[in-house]
Amino acid sequence: MSFGFFFIARRVLAWGALFLVLTMLWDSLPLPDVMPFFLFFFIAAVAVASLGLSHLRRVRMVADEVDAGSASSRQRRQVEIPLEADEAFALLDAAIRELPGVAHVDSARDSLQVRARMQSLATTGEGWVARTLEFLDTLVRASCGRVVATLVPGDGSSRATILCEPESDAWTDWFRVDDGSNFDTAEAITRAITRRVAERRRREREAVHQTRTEKELTVAKLSLLHAQVEPHFLYNTLASAQVLTRHDPQRADIMLGHLIDYLRRSLPRTDESMSTLGQELERSQAYLEILKLRMGPRLQVQVDVPDDLHAVAVPPMMLQTLVENAIKHGLEPKPGGGTVWLLARASEHKLAMTVADDGIGFGTEETRRQTSGTGIGLKNVRERLRLVYGELAQLAVVANFPQGVAATITLPLASPPPTPARAAGVDTGVEGVEVGHG
Numbered sequence: 058m059s060f061g062f063f064f065i066a067r068r069v070l071a072w073g074a075l076f077l078v079l080t081m082l083w084d085s086l087p088l089p090d091v092m093p094f095f096l097f098f099f100i101a102a103v104a105v106a107s108l109g110l111s112h113l114r115r116v117r118m119v120a121d122e123v124d125a126g127s128a129s130s131r132q133r134r135q136v137e138i139p140l141e142a143d144e145a146f147a148l149l150d151a152a153i154r155e156l157p158g159v160a161h162v163d164s165a166r167d168s169l170q171v172r173a174r175m176q177s178l179a180t181t182g183e184g185w186v187a188r189t190l191e192f193l194d195t196l197v198r199a200s201c202g203r204v205v206a207t208l209v210p211g212d213g214s215s216r217a218t219i220l221c222e223p224e225s226d227a228w229t230d231w232f233r234v235d236d237g238s239n240f241d242t243a244e245a246i247t248r249a250i251t252r253r254v255a256e257r258r259r260r261e262r263e264a265v266h267q268t269r270t271e272k273e274l275t276v277a278k279l280s281l282l283h284a285q286v287e288p289h290f291l292y293n294t295l296a297s298a299q300v301l302t303r304h305d306p307q308r309a310d311i312m313l314g315h316l317i318d319y320l321r322r323s324l325p326r327t328d329e330s331m332s333t334l335g336q337e338l339e340r341s342q343a344y345l346e347i348l349k350l351r352m353g354p355r356l357q358v359q360v361d362v363p364d365d366l367h368a369v370a371v372p373p374m375m376l377q378t379l380v381e382n383a384i385k386h387g388l389e390p391k392p393g394g395g396t397v398w399l400l401a402r403a404s405e406h407k408l409a410m411t412v413a414d415d416g417i418g419f420g421t422e423e424t425r426r427q428t429s430g431t432g433i434g435l436k437n438v439r440e441r442l443r444l445v446y447g448e449l450a451q452l453a454v455v456a457n458f459p460q461g462v463a464a465t466i467t468l469p470l471a472s473p474p475p476t477p478a479r480a481a482g483v484d485t486g487v488e489g490v491e492v493g494h495g
Contacts, residue, residue: 064128065109069102071231076101108234115237119244130235131222132243136250138217140257142169142210148257149206149217152249156204156242169208174224175242202239204246219246297351312350319343334401334410335367337376341399344377348384355394356384362401369408371468372445378434379412379464387416387462395461406470413463419456438466 076098113123120127138145150164153173160176205220221239223229294316301309319340338360345358380397388395395415402409435452442450449469457463 060124060128061110061113064113065106068105068109068232068234072101072105073098075232105232108236112234112236116240119237119241127240130230130233130239131220131227132239134217134219134221134243134247136217136219136247138208138215138250138254139213140215140254141213142208142215145210145215145217146171146208148250148253149208152246152253153204153206155249156245159204169210171204171206173204173206175202175204175238202235202242204242206246217250219243221246294347294351301350308350312347315343315346315350319347331370332373333367334362334369334371334376334408337371337373338362338367338399340374341377341380344380345384345397352389352394356388357394357396358399359396360399362399363403366401366403366408369403369470371408371410372441375438375441375466376410376412378438379410379466382434382464383412383414383416383462387414387418391416403470408468408470409465410468411463411465413457413461415457415459415461418461435464442466442468 076095080095113128116127117123138148140148146166146169150162150171153159153171154162156173156175158175159173161174163172165171202221203224205222207218209216209218221243223233223235223239225233294312298309298312298316301312342358342360345356349356349358376399380399383397388397398411398413400411400413402411435454439452442452446469451467452464453467454462454464
């Protein structure tokens with residue numbers, strides 16, 4: 058209460074001093090009586106007191122406490138924005154542009170400064186009474202405000218200094234008040250910045266949560282695809298080993314050893330999501346050794362993978378899937394069997410893994426269905442490539458020459474291999490794969 062009384066009394070006394078000076082000047086001149094000045098001063102004092110009370114009441118409705126800082130017609134705010142300068146400036150500019158009553162905004166991105174002018178909501182009435190009241194209101198009420206915001210960039214954050222003030226000079230604050238409009242504007246800008254930063258943080262948290270969820274789903278899907286094991290292969294291998302134990306225990310022991318080695322390398326590991334080309338090659342060779350015991354001389358295997366590529370990281374079980382397809386759909390249906398080639402080549406930024414056979418090729422409907430990518434095994438390979446590499450990896454299945462099918466997986470390399478190798482008779486380009494025979 059004491060501050061409010063002092064706030065209004067100071068402006069009434071300022072107006073009184075002004076009228077006293079004018080009265081003394083008037084009285085020193087040969088002019089009519091000075092009594093109209095006292096009547097005009099009385100009207101102005103009532104207007105000043107009334108507007109001062111309105112100003113304090115409006116500030117009290119917005120602020121928790123009315124003091125010299127909140128009651129001032131010139132407001133200054135400093136707001137820390139946890140963003141880089143460009144993003145912080147865009148946020149500050151948008152917050153000022155959406156202020157209610159903003160008339161003009163001048164934005165200078167290079168100097169990181171925004172200037173805005175607030176329009177007056179006063180209306181002009183009709184008649185001399187309305188015009189007189191409007192004139193008195195213009196005398197005792199501050200003109201429409203302006204906003205000047207300057208951004209100071211920092212290390213990962215920015216500091217905004219916001220000034221909200223009347224367009225008139227500072228000395229007029231002794232005579233006029235702004236009815237709390239500049240305080241309200243400063244608070245509105247601060248709230249808008251806070252809300253926008255909170256909204257940005259909320260979107261970032263949602264994006265992180267969505268990314269984490271998608272990653273978990275991807276890992277779960279990869280684990281499911283990784284855990285897929287061909288049950289018929291296990292059944293047939295165990296059945297073959299059971300038969301061999303009666304007639305050829307030594308071969309049965311070798312087959313079971315290869316099966317144990319294959320299963321040990323095929324079980325999914327939780328400590329790493331990627332394997333190496335060397336590990337995948339060992340897994341595939343263990344599988345082929347079992348098939349060689351079952352198929353006998355009908356199956357021949359040739360491996361051509363440079364030693365310097367064994368340490369290259371690759372997704373697990375993909376090479377194995379191509380080998381299984383070559384046996385199941387290429388060589389097992391062929392009466393005389395044939396050969397499976399395992400090859401790998403590296404260019405500057407890509408690794409190509411090829412599994413080729415000289416089996417029955419595209420001759421049957423079943424083979425055409427598998428090699429076109431509609432089979433479960435190849436669909437899983439394509440899906441896993443998409444989950445791990447997006448559009449940077451591909452699976453190409455083409456006819457081999459002179460017979461059979463060649464499937465090539467092309468992966469991006471994190472870094473170029475130390476000594477890119479290339480072998481004669483093998484072409485793993487986009488046009489197809491050619492494997493020499495004999």
